[in-house]
Amino acid sequence: MAGLNEDAQWIILMGFIVSFSLFFLAIVLNQSMVVGQTTAENVLDFPKNDIRDLRAEIINSVYYENVENPTIHQDIISLALARQGAIVSYSNYTGNYTYINIHYNNGVTVYDENWTSP
Amino acid sequence: MIDDTANLSIDFLAGFTIFIVAFIYVATLIPGLLLGVQSGTIDYNAVAYRTGVILVEDPGSPVSWENPSIYNNYYLQTNPYSTRFGLALSKDSPNILSVQKVNRFFCSTFVYPADYRSRAVFGDYPYLFNISLQFTGANTTESIGDILPEGGYGYIRRVVQLKGWSNATIGKSTITALQQYSTANHTSTHIFWIHLNSTELLDGTNPACTNLQYQINPWQDQIMINLSDLNTTYNPNFPLTQANLSAISIYRAQQSQPFPNPLPAPIDSFPPDNLTTHAIPIYLYIDGNSTPVSTLPQNVTNSLSLTFSPGFFYLMGSNTNSQYDTTTQIYVSLTFNLTQPNWYLNNTYSPDGYFDYNYTPMYVTQCGLTPGVMEISVW
Amino acid sequence: MVNCEGQLYTMEGVAAAIIMVFTMYLVMSTATTYTPGDAHISDMQLEQLGNDALLMMNTPVSLGAESPLQTLVENNNNTAAAIAFNTTFLNYVNNKTGSATDNLHYMASVSYTNMTDNNATWDYPLASNRNLTGVEHPVRVTEWVLVNKQFPGDNMKEHRAALVEVFLWRD
Numbered sequence A: 001m002a003g004l005n006e007d008a009q010w011i012i013l014m015g016f017i018v019s020f021s022l023f024f025l026a027i028v029l030n031q032s033m034v035v036g037q038t039t040a041e042n043v044l045d046f047p048k049n050d051i052r053d054l055r056a057e058i059i060n061s062v063y064y065e066n067v068e069n070p071t072i073h074q075d076i077i078s079l080a081l082a083r084q085g086a087i088v089s090y091s092n093y094t095g096n097y098t099y100i101n102i103h104y105n106n107g108v109t110v111y112d113e114n115w116t117s118p
Numbered sequence B: 001m002i003d004d005t006a007n008l009s010i011d012f013l014a015g016f017t018i019f020i021v022a023f024i025y026v027a028t029l030i031p032g033l034l035l036g037v038q039s040g041t042i043d044y045n046a047v048a049y050r051t052g053v054i055l056v057e058d059p060g061s062p063v064s065w066e067n068p069s070i071y072n073n074y075y076l077q078t079n080p081y082s083t084r085f086g087l088a089l090s091k092d093s094p095n096i097l098s099v100q101k102v103n104r105f106f107c108s109t110f111v112y113p114a115d116y117r118s119r120a121v122f123g124d125y126p127y128l129f130n131i132s133l134q135f136t137g138a139n140t141t142e143s144i145g146d147i148l149p150e151g152g153y154g155y156i157r158r159v160v161q162l163k164g165w166s167n168a169t170i171g172k173s174t175i176t177a178l179q180q181y182s183t184a185n186h187t188s189t190h191i192f193w194i195h196l197n198s199t200e201l202l203d204g205t206n207p208a209c210t211n212l213q214y215q216i217n218p219w220q221d222q223i224m225i226n227l228s229d230l231n232t233t234y235n236p237n238f239p240l241t242q243a244n245l246s247a248i249s250i251y252r253a254q255q256s257q258p259f260p261n262p263l264p265a266p267i268d269s270f271p272p273d274n275l276t277t278h279a280i281p282i283y284l285y286i287d288g289n290s291t292p293v294s295t296l297p298q299n300v301t302n303s304l305s306l307t308f309s310p311g312f313f314y315l316m317g318s319n320t321n322s323q324y325d326t327t328t329q330i331y332v333s334l335t336f337n338l339t340q341p342n343w344y345l346n347n348t349y350s351p352d353g354y355f356d357y358n359y360t361p362m363y364v365t366q367c368g369l370t371p372g373v374m375e376i377s378v379w
Numbered sequence C: 001m002v003n004c005e006g007q008l009y010t011m012e013g014v015a016a017a018i019i020m021v022f023t024m025y026l027v028m029s030t031a032t033t034y035t036p037g038d039a040h041i042s043d044m045q046l047e048q049l050g051n052d053a054l055l056m057m058n059t060p061v062s063l064g065a066e067s068p069l070q071t072l073v074e075n076n077n078n079t080a081a082a083i084a085f086n087t088t089f090l091n092y093v094n095n096k097t098g099s100a101t102d103n104l105h106y107m108a109s110v111s112y113t114n115m116t117d118n119n120a121t122w123d124y125p126l127a128s129n130r131n132l133t134g135v136e137h138p139v140r141v142t143e144w145v146l147v148n149k150q151f152p153g154d155n156m157k158e159h160r161a162a163l164v165e166v167f168l169w170r171d
Helices: A009-034 A039-045 A048-064 A070-084 B010-037 B044-057 B073-078 B099-106 B114-121 B172-178 B198-203 C007-031 C040-057 C068-074 C079-094
Strands: A087-094 A098-105 A110-116 B129-135 B142-145 B154-163 B166-170 B189-196 B223-227 B243-253 B268-270 B282-286 B298-300 B304-308 B329-338 B369-378 C104-114 C120-128 C139-149 C158-170
Touching: A009 B010, A009 C007, A039 B044, A039 C040, A048 A070, A048 A087, A048 A098, A048 A110, A048 C040, A048 C139, A048 C158, A070 A087, A070 C104, A070 C120, A070 C139, A070 C158, B010 C007, B044 B114, B044 B129, B044 B154, B044 B369, B044 C040, B073 B114, B099 B142, B099 B154, B114 B129, B154 C040, B166 B172, B189 B223, B198 B329, B243 B282, B282 B298, C040 C068, C040 C079, C040 C104, C040 C139, C040 C158, C068 C079, C068 C139, C068 C158, C079 C104, C079 C120
Parallel strands: B166 B223
Antiparallel strands: A087 A098, A098 A110, B129 B142, B129 B369, B154 B369, B189 B329, B223 B304, B243 B268, B243 B298, B243 B329, B282 B304, C104 C120, C104 C158, C139 C158
C-alpha cells in the first residue's frame, strides 16, 4: 500500500514481546493467588478435637467425676499452653446448678462457653 | 541518521504501560469467574471429610428422623426442610451411633442415589460415593453406593461405637435376692410384673439419664427380659410340675409408687393378639427354641426370652406421648398357670410388687458400646 | 522526530494483539487450573482417624466406670498395660471394612506437669509399635485423661490431668 511506513516495526515488535512477557507474569501471579489454603489445611488448622476434648475434660473434672482441685486446674492450663499452644482459662460456680465458664485461644481460633449442668 | 518515524512518544508509552498493567490485573480475575462452569474434579477428599462429619458427629435433622412412624419415607423425601442423615446418638455424643439410625440409613427403601446425595453427601455436582460400615464381631459389612474405582477417589475413615441394648437376665439368684416368688400353697396362678419407670429412667438422679449413650429409653430402645431357672423348685416340699404361660399384658399408668391398684385396663394383651404379627413385633423364645412363638398359651419348662422391638411401647394405645415421656409408667405382666398349686415366680406380694427394669447393673445388664469402622469414598 | 502518522495502524495492531493474547490467556487459565499437590490430605485423614481412636478409647464402657485409656495410664508401670494399649489402639486405627487391614505405626507418650520441678512439663513413653527415626511424616493427636496416680518425679498420688500424645504415621 502506498504510503505505509514500515520503518521501526522492530521496535513495535519488541514492545509486543514485552507485553507478552507481562501477560506470562500475570498468569504466574494469578496462579499464586489461587494457591491459598486448601481444604485439608483448614481442617488440620481448626482445633475441633482439641476444643471438644478439653471441654469434656473440664466438665468431667468439675461436675461428673467431681475431682476438681487446684492441681488439675494448673495441669490443664500448663499442658494446654506447653503442648497444644493454647491459652485456656476456666472458672466454675456451684449453686443450684453448676456453671462453668471456659475460654480457649490458640492464636487462630477463640472459643468461649458458659456451660450449665443439666 | 536515526529514523524515528513510527516511534511512539514517551508519554504514550507511559500511559499505555499503566493501562496495560491495570488491564492485566482485571484479566487475571476473569478465569476465576469461569471456573464454576468446570466439572467438579477439585477436591473429593473435602467432600468425603464433610460427609464423614455429617454421618458420624451429627445427630441429623429432624430430631427422631430414624423413627418411620413419626417421619415416613415420603416426608423425608419431599420435605424441603428436612433432613440430614446424621447417625450420631446426640450432638453431645459424637462418634457414638444409634442402631435405629444405622438401620434406617442402610435399608434400601430410600431412593439411591438422589436421597443420599441431598441428605448426606451434598454439593451441586453429582458425586458417586460409597459408604460402608462394619462393627466388631459382625461378619457382614453394611454398604451403600457404587463399587470403588481403581484410584483417584477421596476417602476418609472414621472410628465409631454403636450403642447397644440393655437386657434383664433374671435367674434364681435374682429372684431369691429380691424375694419375688410366692410362698402361697393354694394358688396355681402366678403373675410376674415388670416395671419400666420412665421417670426414673429418663428424668431421675442417675447420671445415665442425661448421658444418652448409657440411657435406657423405654419408648425407643429394645427391651429384653430373659427368665431362666423356671423349673427350679422354690418349694422344698413339693416338686414343680410344668408351668403354662397363659398371657402377657401391657399396662400404662401414671404412678409407680405404690403399685397402682386397681390398674387401668391393659393397653394390649396376648392373647388375643398375635405376638409376631403385631405392628411392632414381640419375640418370645421358649426354652431356647430358635423360632419365636406367635400365640399364647404356651408351656414353659425352663426359660423364656421376651424381646420388645424398639418403639414398641411408644406406639401402644392412642396416646400421643413423646419419645421422652417421663410421667407415663409401663407395666408388663406375665401370667403363669401351674397344673397344681405350688410356689412359683410371683412378685405380686413382694415389697415393690414388680421387677424394676432400671440402672442397677446387678439385675439389668446395661447398654454396652460396640466398636466399629466407617469408610466413606467419593469420586 | 515523532509525528502522528500511522496512528490508526498502530492502534489496530495493538487491539489485535491484545485480543489474541487475552484469548490465549483466558483459554490457558481456565483449561489448566493449577492445583498444587496437596500433601495435607493424608495428614488430615490420619489426624481424624487418630483423634477418633483416642476418643473411643477414652469413652467409659459403662457409666461411672473408668475409660480404658484412664486405666491404662494409671497402670502403666507394667508391660501388660503397654501391650493392652498397643492392641486396642492398633485395632481401632488399622481396622477397615471388609477383611483388609491398614498398616499404621504409632508412638505414644504421656505429658504431665511436675509440681516439684516448678510446674515444668515432663513426659514419659507409654507404648509404641515402632520407634520414630525421623524419616517418617507423622501427625500428632492428643487426648486429655483424668487419672489418680503419682507421676514419676512427683511426690504424691492424687487426681491429676495428663495429656496422652500419639504420633501416628504410615510407612
